[in-house]
Amino acid sequence: SSCLITIGQTRKVPIKSFLLDQAVIAGIGNIYACEILHTAGIAPARPTHTLDSEEWQRILSAMDAILQKAITCRGTSISDWRDFYGRKGTFQNELRVYRRDGLPCPRCGKMVVRFSLGGRGTYCCPTCQA
Numbered sequence: 001s002s003c004l005i006t007i008g009q010t011r012k013v014p015i016k017s018f019l020l021d022q023a024v025i026a027g028i029g030n031i032y033a034c035e036i037l038h039t040a041g042i043a044p045a046r047p048t049h050t051l052d053s054e055e056w057q058r059i060l061s062a063m064d065a066i067l068q069k070a071i072t073c074r075g076t077s078i079s080d081w082r083d084f085y086g087r088k089g090t091f092q093n094e095l096r097v098y099r100r101d102g103l104p105c106p107r108c109g110k111m112v113v114r115f116s117l118g119g120r121g122t123y124c125c126p127t128c129q130a
Helices: 002-010 015-020 030-040 053-072
Strands: 113-117 120-124
Touching: 002 053, 015 030, 015 053, 015 120, 030 053, 030 120
Parallel strands: none
Antiparallel strands: 113 120
């Protein structure tokens, strides 16, 4: 985790793009990046080099919580995704911002917004993730 923070502090890319970079962290996709940043209260477009150590710790903690929950739920079945046994995952029932644009943020009640960042649909709460 300290290695991840060290790498992040030298980059000037948006934190969401950093989380999606498979050369840095393998396995975090668009859904989980949006959910991690919402849980951590970090704006997806925020440049990585501007995050302080407390914010990095929130990201790491959120990453652990979100990915553990997703594993427990056997993944996220939004379209045709199935696990190894052909079963749908259930993490889609836990989503707080992903594909919830126009709906209230479960934390503050303001509307979740969608925008494009690095060519990817990005969902966040402009209030909680300011």
